[in-house]
Amino acid sequence: MITTIAASLLSLSCSKVGGRVRISARASSRSATRPPSAPFAFLPRVAAAASLSACASPAFARVSRVHRAPPLAPPAGRGGFSAMGAVSSKDDHGDSTDANGGGRGSQGREYVEMGPRIMKVFPDEPGFDPRRDWDIVCDVRSPAEWEDDHVPGSVSTPVLDNEERARVGTIYKQESPFLAKKLGASLVAKNLGKILDEHFQDKEKDTRVLVYCWRGGERSMSLAHVLSRVGFKVGLIPGGYKRYRAGVLEFLRTMDGFRYHLIAGKTGCAKGKMLDQLKAQGAQVLDLEAMAQHRGSVLGEDPAWDNRQPSQKFFDTRIWEQARTFDRSRPIFVEGESSMIGRLQIPKNTWAGMRKGSVTLLEVPMESRVRWIRGGYKHFETTDVSRLVEKLQKLVPKCGKKKVAEWEEMIASERWDEFVEDILLNHYDSAYADAAKRSGRDDENAEFLMLPNTEDETYARAAAELIAKHDVSAPPPIVVEREAEKEEVAA
Secondary structure: OHHHHHHHHHOOEEEEEOOEEEEEOOOOOOHHHOOOOOOEEOOOOOHHHHHHHHOOOHHHOOEEEOOOOOOOOOOOOOOOOOOOOOOOEOOOOOOOEOOOOOEEOOOOOEEOOOOOOEEEOOOOOOOOOHHHHOOEEEEOOOHHHHHHOOOOOOEEOOOOOHHHHHHHHHHHHHOOHHHHHHHHHHHHHHHHHHHHHHHOOOOOOOOEEEEEOOOOOHHHHHHHHHHHHHOOEEEEOOOHHHHHHHHHHHHHOOHHHOOEEEEEEOOOOOHHHHHHHHHHOOOEEEOHHHHHOOOOOOOOOOHHHOOOOOOHHHHHHHHHHHHOOOOOOOOEEEEOOOOEEOOEEOOHHHHHHHHOOEEEEEEOOHHHHHHHHHHHOHHHHOOOHHHHHHHHHHHHHHHOHHHHHHHHHHHHOOOHHHHHHHHHHHHHHHHHHHHHHHHOOOHHHOEEEEOOOOOHHHHHHHHHHHHHHHOOOOOOHHHHHHHHHHHHHHO
16 A cells, blocks of 8 residues: 555546556546635545555456546446445546545546545644644654754654655756656655654554645645555645745734733843743743743853754744733733844744833842852853853953953863853843843833842742733723722712
8 A cells, every 4th residue: 555655646547447447647636626614625646546555456456557448337326336435426527426536427437436534734723733633743844844844743754855855856857747756656655664664553543643744745645645544533734834834924923912021130130930930820921042942142052952943933833832822911921032042033023022011120149140150051160161161252352352361261260150250240241231222122111120049939929929910810900999989889
């Protein structure tokens, strides 16, 4: 079955003439004419694979190219192949068959049904939730495409790897589409076996599988059809990743419609910890630094993330996945960032909404800031000392060679408290003030929150106060006053 599914890439169709199954290089377009709102649909061009699977029986062992032989009428009372349960449908020449894709035409031709239905799934609909609704989401694009961005929770199950995709694409452009499809079919057939062995041998029949490729074409249909024939519950995204990405961008354009409350403060004030406490207590939180895998400074790379950031597209995906669940009547708590986090850009409308947000400015003693910084950057004192010194060279244009040399001497002599306090005072505090001005954030009218330390209990209490004051979960005070007035009048 895996070998025959590759025939779908060659756009073949199968017909029965005079008791023989014939292959023709003509694909049916019936599926393409179905309205997009239909919840289920058979997928185009895969009838051939199903038919070829049926042809494995001795009765249909002879398979050859179609020729212009006059069609023979089937026996009276038969609506199609009894073994496949095929019934009447309509072919490209106007012959009548039914929506199941099988049956007998008016000229006597019979078609094998395509088999189990494959559900259409639309990622731009509000209820789309790949983690909740599907047990496994298969991205059949190349590994490089998956790495750049993918549906949240999906696994990379490429029917063509990076090199194979490039090879087929080159042949398609430079030689001919037919040669490219012929090679692609062979490669896909081989890779489908690997996918089944690696991802589906331990799966039960009721496993729900969602499949997509770049635009819902041949690559996704090849795997979706095999899985549906095995018996899994299969869905496919028409339009593929391209449609999914369009939905993400459309949602991000609405992000300025949220209300934002910014948690701001100098480096070392544990703003990320405050976001964690707010989230733990039920607030709506966007932790952009965690999503960007960067702490937003020259030293912001973290070995916990292999010192790497995701692509801009996947950063957008992470924001979309989190924010689409939020209640627009409540604020989003977010760290007061610059528009760039490492090499990633905060989406334009998200940034526009943040600039209009209210601000709470955290302040903690210098001793606590130093302790917090050292706890979060331990790798720079142990395994990544040379990397720390290397990164300090980027501060020479702003801080000068003399100051950077002083920091290098502190590092060499392991005077870590002195180094951290000095770099905070002579670089980070001034850099933070400059970034606040560029962002247009109104720190002068911000709410100041003085905290004695960065202990868990201190931040838990502060988070509860912020939620009580800023999270809209109760009627505004003016409504309460008016209700009280009514009660007084009634009395």
